[in-house]
Amino acid sequence: MRGAVLYAPGDIRVEDRDDPKIVEPTDAIIRMSATCVCGSDLWEYRGISEIDGPTPMGHEYCGIVEEIGEDVTTLRPGQFVIGSFIASDNTCPHCVAGYQSACMRRQPVGREGAQAEALRVALADGTLVATPEVPDDDMLPSLLAASDVLGTGWYAAVAAGVRPGCTVAVVGDGAVGLLGVLASSQLGAERIIAMSRHEPRQRLAREFGATDIVTERGDEGVQRIKDLTGGVGADAVLECVGTGEAMSQALHSARAGGGVGVVGVPHGVSIEGRELFRSMVRVQGGPAPVRRFLPDLIDRIWQRRIDPGKVFDLDLPLGEAAEGYAAMDERRAIKTLLRP
Numbered sequence: 072m073r074g075a076v077l078y079a080p081g082d083i084r085v086e087d088r089d090d091p092k093i094v095e096p097t098d099a100i101i102r103m104s105a106t107c108v109c110g111s112d113l114w115e116y117r118g119i120s121e122i123d124g125p126t127p128m129g130h131e132y133c134g135i136v137e138e139i140g141e142d143v144t145t146l147r148p149g150q151f152v153i154g155s156f157i158a159s160d161n162t163c164p165h166c167v168a169g170y171q172s173a174c175m176r177r178q179p180v181g182r183e184g185a186q187a188e189a190l191r192v193a194l195a196d197g198t199l200v201a202t203p204e205v206p207d208d209d210m211l212p213s214l215l216a217a218s219d220v221l222g223t224g225w226y227a228a229v230a231a232g233v234r235p236g237c238t239v240a241v242v243g244d245g246a247v248g249l250l251g252v253l254a255s256s257q258l259g260a261e262r263i264i265a266m267s268r269h270e271p272r273q274r275l276a277r278e279f280g281a282t283d284i285v286t287e288r289g290d291e292g293v294q295r296i297k298d299l300t301g302g303v304g305a306d307a308v309l310e311c312v313g314t315g316e317a318m319s320q321a322l323h324s325a326r327a328g329g330g331v332g333v334v335g336v337p338h339g340v341s342i343e344g345r346e347l348f349r350s351m352v353r354v355q356g357g358p359a360p361v362r363r364f365l366p367d368l369i370d371r372i373w374q375r376r377i378d379p380g381k382v383f384d385l386d387l388p389l390g391e392a393a394e395g396y397a398a399m400d401e402r403r404a405i406k407t408l409l410r411p
């Protein structure tokens with residue numbers, strides 16, 4: 072099969088890789104319908120996170136079950152499925168509590184490289200969720216978004232404590248931040264302040280439910296949030312970047328008693344104890360337990376109540392993955408969909 076492999080910073084190649092095979096009896100093999108490039112793939116692409124030799128890339132996926140291991144009981148070949156970037160059994164204490172990304176048997180799906188024609192998914196019964204039928208082609212981008220970015224934006228909103236009537240600030244205008252806006256809107260937030268200085272992203276944020284746009288960053292951005300909230304701060308803040316500046320901005324934008332949901336993978340972030348102590352905010356973060364939200368998200372997409380697939384503004388054949396990465400790196404594209 073063909074798959075995307077990162078050789079060095081900026082060097083993505085689509086090449087022949089071994090076809091995935093059932094390794095454990097709990098595995099499934101899926102034929103990829105669509106996959107994509109994640110903002111977090113750029114950490115390696117930019118050389119900020121190091122790689123140890125040629126590395127298969129990608130952890131977002133949806134497709135048709137092709138083969139199942141002998142212990143898989145809930146899936147059958149031919150079904151269309153979506154799963155999270157972390158394979159989970161969905162039965163251990165962490166899974167039962169809704170934290171499948173901390174599953175005691177968790178396995179990173181990305182290790183298999185989902186930007187490919189096929190993929191081995193471990194713990195298939197726990198990990199994969201089937202749609203009612205094979206979806207229409209126009210629904211693919213939204214279903215694919217549920218695999219990571221939508222679920223991650225959703226978790227950011229839930230972790231920040233978004234509830235009906237509240238005021239939300241979203242730090243970060245990448246696909247996750249934009250879908251954090253969508254999630255906040257769906258969860259009933261009354262006011263959603265999106266922080267973005269890029270016009271096309273501001274437009275999408277408004278389409279997803281943002282009521283205000285703040286273009287300032289850092290201390291000025293915090294001041295704007297305060298100005299817009301009568302000096303109080305936001306009830307819930309979504310940190311969807313992962314830099315020290317974004318984290319600081321998020322902490323200082325929340326009101327006393329508010330919450331910050333952190334889903335940007337931290338790079339060079341440190342929170343000073345006294346600063347956290349004085350802020351009086353609740354902070355929850357981590358790799359999103361996307362599996363918790365998948366059935367609900369798939370249902371909302373299936374009923375066409377939400378269209379998170381709009382974050383894909385570049386749609387390329389898998390063979391052009393290099394251009395897909397470059398466009399996101401240069402911020403020419405919000406998110407690249409790849410079709411095997």
Ligand SMILES: [Zn+2]
Pocket residue numbers: 159160161162163164165166167171173174175176177
């Ligand atoms: Zn588990």
